[in-house]
Amino acid sequence: MSDRQPARYVVFVESPLTGAGQDCARFLLEQGVTPVVVSAKPEAMAPSLLRDYAELGVAIRACDTHDVDAVVAACREIAADGELVGVTSVYEYYCDMGAEAAARLGLAGPDPAAVAACRSKASMRAAMDATPGLNPPFRVCSSADEAVAAAAAIGLPVVVKPLDLTGSLWVRRCETAEEVDAITREIMGIGAYLGQEVAPRVVVEECVLGAEYSAEVMHGKVLGLSEKICSEPPLFLEMGHIFPAALPGDRERLLVEKAEQAVKAIGVTWGPAHVELKLTADGKDARVIEVNGRIAGDRIPEIVRIASGVDMCRLHMTALLGGTPDLSADCDRTAAVHFLMSAPLGRLDAIDGVAEAEASEGVHEVHMRPGVQPGMVYRANGSNRDRAAWIIAEGADRDEALERAVAAGEKLVFTWSPVDESEARD
The missing domain is CATH 3.30.470.20 (ATP-grasp fold, B domain)
Incomplete structure (x- = not known):
């Protein structure tokens, strides 16, 4: 008779590029729990994610991560030889899916409806509207004309946002009705981004x-x-x-x-x-x-x-x-993370100064954004995806931590060469 304990599993629905998935996986492994990532297209995940999870020994399994029934079925299959102790996601676009799957499986997690409300800026604003002083004046609009009228009622400048994207994608401060009209039409024409359908509506709110x-x-x-x-x-x-x-x-x-x-x-x-x-x-x-x-x-x-x-x-x-x-x-102590930006348009030829940046006083981390490497051709899209690298540093106070991070960043040298816009991707 074996004394071996059954395996315990936690399933993550997809994984972000920020390192949080890997950090969570490391802790679970320390606790004797086996993390598994399910992904709609494992082969399309960032090479850095694939490398990190491979080094940790974390399996990545194919699953339709837009279908809660498929996620639940995959979780049950993964834990067929043991115990499923958790399902979650630390990735913005899938945290509602993780919460819903956990609820269906009777596992600990947040209220799926609440997490889903956070995924829509319209639902988020509606949920907070009953509590005075949380929301700025806002309106949800389904056309450019509605958005222009909303901006006039609220008072310029306003901020126009997509309902369901993250990373400051297509979020704009608008000083004129013409700017409101233009960005609203652009958002409503997106269709899909990173495999996610983009709702053809905007939130217009006070700046x-x-x-x-x-x-x-x-x-x-x-x-x-x-x-x-x-x-x-x-x-x-x-x-x-x-x-x-x-x-x-x-x-x-x-x-x-x-x-x-x-x-x-x-x-x-x-x-x-x-x-x-x-x-x-x-x-x-x-x-x-x-x-x-x-x-x-x-x-x-x-x-x-x-x-x-x-x-x-x-x-x-x-x-x-x-x-x-x-x-x-x-x-x-105080710690700061400082981001360095990619060129607006160009081919990355070389990255120099990494060792010097890493050796700078107070620096904990020097990291290229996944996919940023020599040979990459990039066109900025006005979102957080335009960042090329980050530096984390600590100091005795705010100013020292930030100064150290910025100084280390100045030691990184990105060499870009011009390209034709047709060659670039965002």
Whole structure:
């Protein structure tokens, strides 16, 4: 008679490019749990993901990840020789699928309806509308004429957004009715992006003019606030994050209160959430920009871990396995992630200075965005996908951490040569 314990499995629905999937898998392996990734097209996944999971010994299995019945069936098949202890996704486009599959299988996870609401900016705004002071004035529009009328009613400048994309894709600040008309027509003509159908509607909302922050949330409680560094208008590219945000006590309390009200209003009170907020121009109030029913991207979990010792990937996996995550955080350092951008259009010929950047004081990580390598031809599309690399550094305070990350980034040299636009991809 064997004393061997049955295998325990956690299934991830797809995997993002930010490293969160690999970080979660490492923790599960430490716990004796076998992570498995299901993907619609494993062969089309980024080579860096395939390499990382292969090195970890994590299997990737083909599955129609747009069909919850197929995901559930795949989960049962994977765990045929053991026990299925969790199903989830840390990838924005599939976190609702992970939640729905977990619910159907009777496993721990967030409310699928709440996570699905986060995937649609219209549903997200509707869920928060009953709580005064969370939303900026907004309207959901199904035509360019409606969007122009909404902008006039709200008052320019406004922000126009697709309903269901991420990474600041096609999000624009508009100063005129003509700009509102143009970006709305462009969004409504997208059709599909990265295999995802794009709803032919937009949200038009007031442009909140103060500084931007994000709240890193677990089980409805804010663990800490990150400062966002964003590009100049009309784009909203995230150029960096700093944790913890250096804020006066009254503004910190305001942002924490708003973030916790937001996740409660939507119902994302189990597991991780990432809430983006902006202060009003006078700094006396704040509005919620977006709620994500998942762990933060952009390596924010890593700067949280460096600054506070709190590993949000581990907290999420602990909850998934039925444990009680420790929600206390004590920051004695500051960490920053700084992003470097690709050329607007060109062929990448060489990347130099990586070793020098890695050797810079306080630097923890120098990483090329997956797919960024010599020979790549790229055309910028005005989203976070335009970033070529990131640097993570720590320091005694905000300024030191950011200065170290930026200084290391200056040691990276990307050599680009011109190409014809017909050769490029975004």
